[in-house]
Amino acid sequence: MPLHRIFYSPGTFSEQDKEALAAHITKLYTSVGLPAFYVVVLFLPVEEQNYFVGGKKTNKFVRIIVQHIARQFQNSKQADKFISKYEEILAPFIKERGLDWEVHFEHVERNYWRENGLEVPLPNTIAEKEWVRLNKAVPYDEKDDVVG
Template structure:
């Protein structure tokens, strides 16, 4: 489950842009075989009086923390490739609007995650493919949690 927390000054990202950016972020993950219901994007407006960068109030800064649980990067090269794609998605909404930003990705232990109280199936298993097909978490038999490809 990727969770994207985006802190921004009110007005820096429009309601229309929020929907569009969330759709682009979701499409990135579904292109990697992640079901769309795993992708969460939270917009967290922070009033200028509460947003400081370098000890000074700031209304042009966006802070993004991405938390990955379902899958981990296999290598630094894969992480770099992801960040390049992610930055290209952000560009029209942040960079091209003259905002400053920072992105970090956290990778947490998959064993400490549950979806609707269930352990998520392993990637590329029969059970995983069913979660992708249905786009929701459904109970599965452990025999379907075996990698098939």
């Protein structure tokens, strides 16, 4: 599951912006084979009186924290490529509007992750492909937790 927490000042994003940004982020992950339901995007507004950068109030800063569980970057080259694509998605919503932003990615061990109480199938397995097809977590047999 990639979990995206986007902290922003109210008024930064319209409802259409949020829907479009969440759709673009989701497409980035589904394009590499993850089920769409793995992708969670939370827009977390922070009132200006509660948002400080460098010790000063701001309404021109967006902070994004992304947790990766389903997949991990294998090396810095892979991370750089992915982060560049991610930044391209953000640009029309943040950079091109003159806002400042910060993004960081965290890796969480998949052993500590469950979907609807189910152990999550391994990447590119028959079971994971079924989760992609159905776009939801469903029980599966151990024999389906092999690359297929």
